[in-house]
Amino acid sequence: DTAVSQTPKYLVTQMGNDKSIKCEQNLGHDTMYWYKQDSKKFLKIMFSYNNKELIINETVPNRFSPKSPDKAHLNLHINSLELGDSAVYFCASSSSLTQYNEQFFGPGTRLTVL
Amino acid sequence: AQTVTQSQPEMSVQEAETVTLSCTYDTSESDYYLFWYKQPPSRQMILVIRQEAYKQQNATENRFSVNFQKAAKSFSLKISDSQLGDAAMYFCAYSGAQGAQKLVFGQGTRLTINP
Numbered sequence: 001d002t003a004v005s006q007t008p009k010y011l012v013t014q015m016g017n018d019k020s021i022k023c024e025q026n027l028g029h030d031t032m033y034w035y036k037q038d039s040k041k042f043l044k045i046m047f048s049y050n051n052k053e054l055i056i057n058e059t060v061p062n063r064f065s066p067k068s069p070d071k072a073h074l075n076l077h078i079n080s081l082e083l084g085d086s087a088v089y090f091c092a093s094s095s096s097l098t099q100y101n102e103q104f105f106g107p108g109t110r111l112t113v114l
Numbered sequence: 115a116q117t118v119t120q121s122q123p124e125m126s127v128q129e130a131e132t133v134t135l136s137c138t139y140d141t142s143e144s145d146y147y148l149f150w151y152k153q154p155p156s157r158q159m160i161l162v163i164r165q166e167a168y169k170q171q172n173a174t175e176n177r178f179s180v181n182f183q184k185a186a187k188s189f190s191l192k193i194s195d196s197q198l199g200d201a202a203m204y205f206c207a208y209s210g211a212q213g214a215q216k217l218v219f220g221q222g223t224r225l226t227i228n229p
Contacts, residue, residue, distance in 0.1 A: 031214035041153075041203055045216040056216055088157060096214040100147055100166070103209075103217055105159035 003027050004106040006091050012112045013081055020077045021109045023091030031055075031096050032074035033103065034066060037088040046089075049074055050096060081113045116141045118208050120220035127196045128228050134181075135191045135223050137206030145211040148182065148189045153222075154202040162204070165189065167211070193225075201227045 004025045013019050025032065033056075034046040048056035049068040063079045074091060091106040118139045127133035139148070150162040165173045165182050172180050177194045193200055206220040 033216065035217075041222045043205065043217075043219040043222075045218075048214065048216060050214050055214070058216075090159065092159075092217075094214055100164055101209045101211070101213075101215050102149075102161060102164065104161075108157045108159075110157075 004091055004093055004104050006089075006106040006109050008109060009107060010110050010112075012114065014114055015081055015083060017081050018077070018079045019081060019111070020075055021089055021091075021111075023074045023076070023106055025072055025091075025093040025104070025106075027093055027095075027104060029093040029095045029104075030071055031094050032068065032071075033092040033094075034074065034076050035090040035092060035105075037090060037108070039087070043090070047074075047076075078111075081111075083113050086111055086113045116143075116146075116208050116210075116218045118206050118218050118220040120206055120223050122223045123221070124224045124226070126226040126228055127193075129198060130195055132192060132194045133196055133225065135193075135204050135206075135225065137189045137191070137220055139187050139189065139206070139208050139218075139220075141187070141208065143210055147209045147211060148180075149207040149209070149217070150178070150180070150189075150191045151205045151207060151219075152200075152202045153205065154199075159205075163191065196227050198227050198229065201225060 031050045033048045047066040052068045088108045092103040094103045148165045152160045207217040
């Protein structure tokens, strides 16, 4: 069984388009995250939701809008895509009730903006 | 703000030998967690090992162990009996200890295993 899944795994699109990435977890976790991994492999938090409430919102352009319809889903919508948005986007989840804040990652979505 | 630094962009080791990856961090918190994640070419992020800051004993998971020096803010990963499957990017990460917290990652170390 897949614990954290993301769709699509690859996304190629033109500059200026709008696209969405979906994430689902079946671990019963109450917290979900979006991380961005740039071309130099650096990973940085973008957003985090706890029980559908936004709790972390790093300095991210407002073209990026996360949405959490329920605790098991966290989607990322990106408007007016730019070349610099090309990256791998990882979804992750964790439980705020466990001791370690261990985060489980999805397989990543490689976004290429042409 | 917390920061994590991995000063070795690349490391290589002979198969079956031992290698140590370095990580230092900066924080003003007294309680936190530290992690090592592995990212093979498949790009899946895999948790290798974790350490709670309040525990003095170093964590160990099979061939993987850490050297946690809290005063020095150092958290190195030792891989014993290196195997070809250990080849990957390794990321050191920091997390606060209160509830759900973001992970702050280091820059990563690319590990190559020479047969």
